[in-house]
C-alpha cells in the first residue's frame with residue numbers, strides 16, 4: 001500500500017516525529033511505499049472559505065497543497081496524521097491541511113482512505129487528549145476514513161521523556177500491523 005505520513009512539528013527530532021519514524025520503520029519492514037511529508041516546511045495556506053472550488057474543484061490558492069499535497073492525498077491508500085497537541089487540539093499547521101480537504105471533499109470522501117493518528121503531549125491525563133481524539137473520530141466519520149489505529153502519547157513532553165515510554169514501540173507495532 002501507499003502510505004503518506006504527514007509530520008507537523010518544527011522539532012525535527014521531536015516526540016511526534018519519533019512516533020512517526022517508528023511507525024515508518026514498522027510499516028517499511030512490510031514493504032509498503034512510504035512518503036514522508038513535513039507540512040511545516042511547506043507553503044500551505046489556511047482555507048479562505050471563498051467557495052470558488054465548490055468543494056469539488058481547483059483551489060484559488062496555488063500553494064503546495066494545491067500543487068503537490070492534493071495529488072499525494074489522492075494517490076495514497078493511508079494517511080498518517082502525526083502531530084503534537086497544542087492547546088488541547090490539533091496544531092494550526094496540520095489543521096490547515098484538513099481544512100484544505102474542502103476543495104476535494106467529495107472526491108476524498110468517495111475514496112474511503114485509511115488513516116492513522118499519532119500524537120503526543122506534555123500532560124499525561126486523558127482529558128488533555130479529549131478534543132484531539134474527538135476531532136479525529138469526527139473527521140474519520142465525515143470523510144469516510146477508516147481508522148487503522150492511534151497512538152496517544154501521554155507524558156511525552158520532550159524526546160527523552162518520550163523515548164522512555166511505551167509509545168514509540170506502540171507506533172512501531174501499529175506500522176507493522178498495516
Ligand SMILES: Cc1cc2nc3c(=O)[nH]c(=O)nc-3n(C[C@H](O)[C@H](O)[C@H](O)COP(=O)(O)O)c2cc1C
Nearest residue numbers: 009014015016084085086087088121122123156157
Ligand atoms: C504551542 C504549544 C502548545 C502546547 N499545548 C499543550 C497542551 O495543551 N497540553 C500539553 O500537554 N502539552 C502541550 N504542549 C506541549 C507539547 O505537546 C509537547 O511538548 C510535545 O512533546 C511536543 O512535540 P514535538 O516534539 O513533536 O514538537 C504545547 C506545546 C506548544 C509549543
